[in-house]
Structure formats: C-alpha cells, structure tokens
Amino acid sequence: MELKGPRALSELLGRKVVDQSGRKLGRVREAKAHWEDGAVVIDELILDRGGLRRRLRGPGGPEEEAIPWEAVVELPGEQVVVHR
Amino acid sequence: MRAILKIALGIIAAIGGFLDIGDLVFTTQAGALFRYDLLWAVVLGVVGIAVYAEMSGRVAAVSGRPVFDVIRMRMGFGMGLLALVASTIVNLLTLAAELGGIAIVLELLFDAPYGMFVFASAIALVVIAALLPFGGIERFFGYGGLLLFVVVATVFHQNPDWGDVGRGFIPSIDSSTLYLYFVVGVFAAALMPYEVHFYSSGAIEEGWTEKNLKENRLNAIVGYGIGGILSVGLVIVSGYLFHPIGVQPDDLGTVALPMQGAFGETGLLLALGGMLFCVGGAAIDSSFAASYNLAQFLGWEWGRYQGPRKAPRFTASWLVFLLLGIAIAESGINPVDITEYSVVLAVVALPLTYLPVLLIAGDRSFMDRYANGRIATTLGWIYFAVIVVLALAAIPLLLATNAGGG
C-alpha cells in the first residue's frame, strides 16, 4: 500500500474521492484543519460544491458534508479511497 | 482644499481611466446611430463602475489588498491564471489602442505621420511616469482631462429638445442586434477591468487606510460622476449633430467635430486637448494595470512608490508591456478597431475580476465592520448578474454585427 500521507496540498486538490466499492463521491476542493500547538493539522476533506463554497467564503454558514481524515484508506494514483 | 486635491485619484480614474478611447468612440457612435436612445446604458455603466470602484478601493484601504491579489487569493491559481491571461490581453489591446489614440490626436493637432507619434507618445509616457510621483501623474492627466468639459458647454450651446434627451434615460430594448451590441459596448466601455485594477492599486500606492474611506466613496461618486456627465454629453452632442445627417463616426477625430461646430477653433482645441489627456491617462492606467496584475498574481514587490530599485521586476514588466503596446499600435491596425475588440473581450474578463472583489468586500472576517452593507451587496450582485449575462452575449453579438460594422 502506498504511503497514506500526501506530500503537498496540490496533490489532494481535485482528486477523485471513491469509496471502497469504487463509487465516486466527488472531488476534493478544500481541506479543513485545526490548530494544534502552532501547527496546522488536517482533519477533513470537503468535496465539490461545499468545498468550493468554503474556498470562496471561508468559515460560517451552514455545515456541509465532509470526509473525516480517519476515513481515508489509501491514496492510489489520482484517487482518494475512503471507507464508509 | 486638501480634500479637493485628494479627489484627484478619483478624477484620473474617472477621466483618464473612465473616458478612454473606447468611451469616446462608443458614446459618439451610439449617439450618431441611435441619437439619445442609449443614454440609459451609459448611466447603467457609470453606476456599475462606481459601485465596483468603491468596493475595490474599500477592500484595498481596509485590507491592503488590490484586486489581483484578491483574485489569486480567492479564485486560486488556475482560475486566477485565466483571469490574468484574459486581463493582460485586454489591457495590452487597450494600451495599444490608447497609444494609437494619442498618436491620432497629435496627428490632428500637428499633422505629422502617425507612426512617429506612437513612439513619441510612448516616450513621453515613460518620461512622465519616471519623473512624476504617483500623485503627480494622476493630477497631470486628471486635471488636463477636465478640458473636455467643453462637451457639456456644447450641449447647452446646441440646446437640444430636452424632452427627447430625458426619454433617452428610460431603458428601452430595441431588438436589433446592432442596438444590443451597442448596449454591451457602452456598458463594457464604462466597466473596463483595468479601471479597478488601477484604482485599487492606486489606493495602496497612496497609502490608504480606513481613514480614507470617505474619500474613497467621494472619489467613486464625484470622479465617475464627472466621467458619466462627460459620456452623457458626448452621446447628446453626437446625437444632436450626427444623427439627423447620418454621419457614421469611425474615427477619433470625428469625436471633436461637434465642439468645433459650437465654438470654432477654441472648441476644437479644447476637445482635442481634453481627449489627449484622457487617452494619455488611460494609456498610463492600462499599462500600469497590466504590471500591477502580473506582480500581484505572482507575489512580486510592486508599486510606483517603491521605485525601480525596490521593485525591479514590476518596473521591467511595465516597460515590456509598453513595448508590446507600441508594437501592436505600430502594426497599422486602426486603434478604433482594436478598441472595439478589446472592449468586447473585456466583458468576458469582467466576471473573473468582479466576483472576487464582491466576495472579499462582503467578507466580514476580512473587512470587519467595513464589509459591504445591504445596498452595496444588492447593487453588487445585481451588477454581477448583468455582467454575466452581457459576457455571455458579447461574443455572439460581436460576430453577428461584424463589430458594429452593420
């Protein structure tokens, strides 16, 4: 299995997100992180419209569905495989 | 008194930037073809540019971020790059058209070959930009452009049927494609994107902060108001003189004819002089806008206030853009034709410029209590919708009407 951690943000953005049965869930548009002792740690991937909305408008407004990082199984090729 | 002097920023953006060769030509043609019928489109465009200029100036003053900075930040690299390429093409075409315009006016004043004047005017611009500080450049072109008030005097001298003029301000839609093309053209010429690129960067050149917000609003209203009055005047004088006898103004020289008709040589010289400053100011604006955009997109140090030593890439890019502008202008393409294409292409670049401005200006995390209020938000989104519709209509109209050639 490929190393799970991505090396750069650009590697995540635009990737197709699929579940283990290969069903497409969307594309990564934004990543939500939290501050931890001065570091920024990613905890969610936000897809499609919700992600674009966050990218343009930032925090606030209604919550959208997101993929928690723990659900990410692997990052083969140009995909993100999640388990749900 | 100081407050009056400070409005110069708005005035140059309005006169030197707003009333450029595109406006001069489009408004005169609009008057000749449709008499006063398109006055409403002129007003629509002026209010639009005032709304967005105010917004971009406010964003720059509060957050210190000019328009292309905001574009890269919000639209990201890919869309930002698209906006950069589109804006740069439009700005370069505009610059070339303005350089050509300066040369035409000089040709009319001094009767020497056009090609020579393109070079001479570009050199004059370099000298002016190198010697004068940013504020001085603004005032030089802004105050010079006020000579064009002779247009307003001409309106009163002609004393048109004011009822007819008044009816022109009521929006009307004629189904002919030529009419629609001119609606798009007049509107787009008013909202040329380089105006906000230049205006917002100018706010940072001048070191604006929250304290300058009142001035910003005044600039947008008074400055673009003046530009609007002059545009309206141009439509009226042209509609009054040219429409009945069927003149088709295809040249910059024709724009000055009504003023000669009213006030003889004095009127002519005032009109040509005013046009020279306006077009010259627009050449400065569009060339600076091109380098501001590039530098801001790539994160370079930029600004006339930094001087060439602190911002060498910015300065070098400005010179390169100027050279490219000269090359296009010298290629012998009629500046008026370049203008028509650049104005219509500009509409396509407009949504990419104005959406991020609108988003940031409404973003409380950035703008805090200076974020867009209800009026600015409403007007902003209404105009954005209009821009998107026109952007979609622009290219088919350009092709269908053969660039207004009928």
Added chain:
Amino acid sequence: MKAEGDIYVVHRLLDEQICDSEGRRVGRVDDVELSGDPPRVTALLVGDGLYPRRLPRRLARLARRISGPERWGANALRIPWEEVDELTSTVKLRKKAEDLGLGMGDDPAHWIVRRLPWN
C-alpha cells in the same frame, strides 16, 4: 505561532501573499507541504516550478509534457512552517527574505544578471 479553532487551508493559506519580516512582498504560497498521518502543514512552498501542478489536472499533464519531466521541488523554495510569524491579511515571516533565500527576483544585485523577465 499561536492560534486556535478551525482553519480552511485552501481558503486561508494557499495562494496567499507572503511578506518578510520587513514587510516586503516576497512571493505567494504556491503550494503547501504536508507530512504525517493525519497530514500536518510542515512548510510553505514558493516558486514557479510549482505552477504546473497547480493547474487543473488535464492542463497539468499538458504543462508537464511541455516543461519536461516535473521533479519534486524543482525550482521551488521551502519555507519551514516554524518561520511563519503570523497569518494576518498576509502570511508574515519571522526573518528577512534574504535569510530564507526568497525575493531574489526583486533583489537588485540578482535580478539584473539572472532574472530579466525574458530570460
């Protein structure tokens, strides 16, 4: 750097203007280096070598073919996350640009020789 709460990384960090400790504009956040699981931000990446990968996927492949095989970090600078002072309306660094190898393009001593726009 001390900060709390959530942060949307693309919205807040990617493509931001970077300024050094003296307020000079020295580049933009062209990419963000991540490492670990869950990934954390370990550095900001700056440089035109990163532009191809920032394009939409299909264009990126084309750009890569045109610009030759893309190497990791080619012509890019890494600014360790520890060097970031604060995120205000820009990304502010703790040090001067020279000390991080940034902003050479606007350094008069360098740009004339190496970085004319047409080079």
Added chain:
Amino acid sequence: MAALALVASGCGDLSNDELNRGVESLSALAAQGQLVANGVARDATKTTYARAMARTLGEQAEHEAEKLADATLEEPGTADQRHAAVAVAGEISGLLSELQTYPGDERHGELVEKHLGEAQEKADAIVAQLSGDAP
C-alpha cells in the same frame, strides 16, 4: 471598420444589401466632410485638423469606390446604381482631396461644402432607388 466589413464580406460578391450599405456610408462620409468643410469655410478650425480629417475621409471614400467597383454584382439589375455610386465616390474623394490641399482657404471650404452637399444628395437618391427596387 471598413476593412473589417470587407474581410467579413469575403470581398467577392456584392449583394443588394451591401451595395446599399456602401452607398449609405458614402452619404455619411459626404455629411461628415461637409462639417469639416464648414469649419474651413467659417475659419473656425485648425488647418492641421481639417487636413488630417479630409485625408482620412478621402481615403475611406476611395476605399468605398474600389470596393464598389471591384465586386461582382449578385443582382444584375443594379448595375446602373453601382456605376453611379462609383462616380459619386470619386467625386467625394476628389472634393476631400481639394479640402486637404487648401485646408486654410475659406472660399475653397465653402465650395467644397456645397459640392459635398450635392454629392450626398446624389448618394441618397441612389439609396432611395435601391430600396425602391428591393422586393
């Protein structure tokens, strides 16, 4: 603009519509020429301006003449009108070149203005014939 129109029309065949438009723009050129000549006649202009304007307008008239003369007619019934239009175009460009030569002479200005007025009337008459002939 004229150049663009030429490119778009493929510069081969001349439809009735295009002939009509060509003559209309001749009329427009004559109208504008009259305004310039009027400035000269009243000594209310700058000679450089009058000269440059006369030159530009004259070039456009010549261009129209060439365009009208070179193209093959789509509708053969309009040959007379085309012939007349070419003649008017020549007349207009001649008058404008006179204005270009004497941009400071009031008497010339007056004459050119008057003759351009006549030329415009001729052009308008052709337009009227063409639209009368149109089905």
